[in-house]
Amino acid sequence: MSQDIQAEVLAKVAEVFDKHVPFHNLLGLGIRRYDASGVEVEIKMKPELIGNIHQKILHGGVTATVLDVVGGLTAFSGLVISRDNWTVEQLQQRLQTLSTIDLRIDYLRPGWGEVFSGTGTVIRAGNRVSVCRMELHNEKGSHIAFGTGTYMVG
Amino acid sequence: MSQDIQAEVLAKVAEVFDKHVPFHNLLGLGIRRYDASGVEVEIKMKPELIGNIHQKILHGGVTATVLDVVGGLTAFSGLVISRDNWTVEQLQQRLQTLSTIDLRIDYLRPGWGEVFSGTGTVIRAGNRVSVCRMELHNEKGSHIAFGTGTYMVG
Amino acid sequence: MSQDIQAEVLAKVAEVFDKHVPFHNLLGLGIRRYDASGVEVEIKMKPELIGNIHQKILHGGVTATVLDVVGGLTAFSGLVISRDNWTVEQLQQRLQTLSTIDLRIDYLRPGWGEVFSGTGTVIRAGNRVSVCRMELHNEKGSHIAFGTGTYMVG
Amino acid sequence: MSQDIQAEVLAKVAEVFDKHVPFHNLLGLGIRRYDASGVEVEIKMKPELIGNIHQKILHGGVTATVLDVVGGLTAFSGLVISRDNWTVEQLQQRLQTLSTIDLRIDYLRPGWGEVFSGTGTVIRAGNRVSVCRMELHNEKGSHIAFGTGTYMVG
Numbered sequence: 003m004s005q006d007i008q009a010e011v012l013a014k015v016a017e018v019f020d021k022h023v024p025f026h027n028l029l030g031l032g033i034r035r036y037d038a039s040g041v042e043v044e045i046k047m048k049p050e051l052i053g054n055i056h057q058k059i060l061h062g063g064v065t066a067t068v069l070d071v072v073g074g075l076t077a078f079s080g081l082v083i084s085r086d087n088w089t090v091e092q093l094q095q096r097l098q099t100l101s102t103i104d105l106r107i108d109y110l111r112p113g114w115g116e117v118f119s120g121t122g123t124v125i126r127a128g129n130r131v132s133v134c135r136m137e138l139h140n141e142k143g144s145h146i147a148f149g150t151g152t153y154m155v156g
Numbered sequence: 157m158s159q160d161i162q163a164e165v166l167a168k169v170a171e172v173f174d175k176h177v178p179f180h181n182l183l184g185l186g187i188r189r190y191d192a193s194g195v196e197v198e199i200k201m202k203p204e205l206i207g208n209i210h211q212k213i214l215h216g217g218v219t220a221t222v223l224d225v226v227g228g229l230t231a232f233s234g235l236v237i238s239r240d241n242w243t244v245e246q247l248q249q250r251l252q253t254l255s256t257i258d259l260r261i262d263y264l265r266p267g268w269g270e271v272f273s274g275t276g277t278v279i280r281a282g283n284r285v286s287v288c289r290m291e292l293h294n295e296k297g298s299h300i301a302f303g304t305g306t307y308m309v310g
Numbered sequence: 311m312s313q314d315i316q317a318e319v320l321a322k323v324a325e326v327f328d329k330h331v332p333f334h335n336l337l338g339l340g341i342r343r344y345d346a347s348g349v350e351v352e353i354k355m356k357p358e359l360i361g362n363i364h365q366k367i368l369h370g371g372v373t374a375t376v377l378d379v380v381g382g383l384t385a386f387s388g389l390v391i392s393r394d395n396w397t398v399e400q401l402q403q404r405l406q407t408l409s410t411i412d413l414r415i416d417y418l419r420p421g422w423g424e425v426f427s428g429t430g431t432v433i434r435a436g437n438r439v440s441v442c443r444m445e446l447h448n449e450k451g452s453h454i455a456f457g458t459g460t461y462m463v464g
Numbered sequence: 465m466s467q468d469i470q471a472e473v474l475a476k477v478a479e480v481f482d483k484h485v486p487f488h489n490l491l492g493l494g495i496r497r498y499d500a501s502g503v504e505v506e507i508k509m510k511p512e513l514i515g516n517i518h519q520k521i522l523h524g525g526v527t528a529t530v531l532d533v534v535g536g537l538t539a540f541s542g543l544v545i546s547r548d549n550w551t552v553e554q555l556q557q558r559l560q561t562l563s564t565i566d567l568r569i570d571y572l573r574p575g576w577g578e579v580f581s582g583t584g585t586v587i588r589a590g591n592r593v594s595v596c597r598m599e600l601h602n603e604k605g606s607h608i609a610f611g612t613g614t615y616m617v618g
Contacts, residue, residue, distance in 0.1 A: 063221025371529025
């Protein structure tokens, strides 16, 4: 029952983030996977996302955006699976107060590629504050960037 | 003579960042001021930049983008004014290798507003690596976010 | 009445941090000032604090320690002055759960000097989480390091 | 031949960091392992390292110190193994300019334990700047803290 609620909430959040956040639509950012086992956020290279025309590199702000979205979703799923007796209402309320406190991005390599994929892990799970690590890879598996984010989850 | 070169290079860079970076055009990000005394980057709120539909808050990725652009421009202007005998060619070469090593963003308040303005200061000026502090305010002077960035400048 | 409680609590905390924290005693770290207007933490150079023998530079871990202590005290004083009706018991409880979530240090200049002084400011004041900026200067006013810390305050 | 030089240089550096850095002696910080495969820095709990008397927690400044030392040694070993034809003199010169640009620490759990061990990995290897990730565990394998550091290596 409760795991149904968890899965249902995550699926709804994924749909909102995938289709109804204006800035995600502008960038073409999509939620490829979002369940209790984790999240995968994808973005396809397109000319509008370029930061350096000569070298055709993904703008660092796009990298930051993807990692921040991944971190928020990771922190939220960590909260969702943290206990069995959440109600839908409680989780909706938590989602509304979910926010990034701080974010660190380490740019490792130039953002070359066709499709970029962001994944994350909770490294400190709290009832109020969670800390996540995020990574961005291109379609060849090159490690483009690391992220560390502190999120308010309640 | 040299100050002319400095001013000329900064003006050119401002034009490129203002008009010829695809991602800046997509967002509507503009360079309002860029000279030896500093930089001001501006972005006007528009529906596509929203991250939270219910609260109409600027997406955290937009904040990160503005602060990263401010930081890069601040680091570069710090380099430009660091000595008098730069040639245009030397500065162009430095600009090409300019890159963000790491970036920390502290989100202070929800991104509400009509026009957001980013400014920065060099806090560690090096021949190879510079560290800058950046700030984002809205048109009422509310402090939306702080940034700290480490930039490769040579 | 309440401002008396606030001042009393801050004075007690200052005494504990100054005299009863073993690691502060080991380093010779002292609380020079701690009231509603802010905090000043001081550390005198001594041979044991050196990290680089040839250049006689303060160890980066000492810088980190001072900035972290400053940040925690700054966050706590921000909480104390945030409302008038704290009881001593409530503040004691908050102090016990006070902890650093994350800390960023920007090392600006080599740590040369006789006496180092750390000061701080709250940049995001929350009921649960606060973000502070900290600075370390030597006795000549040279800016040695910047810090940014996120603290759990409740 | 060159691998001999590399091993010799790392062994010498390990000896200096283990025995001749005053602040390391004060804390009881030791280099347990330092070779081409990585570094392990160890610190034993002792009353002087406590930051919270009631809970007997390792001071956050000790955690920061260990992670910074680990990060610097990791960055340096990454440089040493980056090419085969270093001379001892070149590496000594690089060691003298080795410095921390910035450091982020994520405190995950209270620092309880008898022996703490710090390890690290290079995540961005450059000829001038390297970025490392560091971790601190206690003797039971509990993950106490994460670190991310940017180091000047040349």
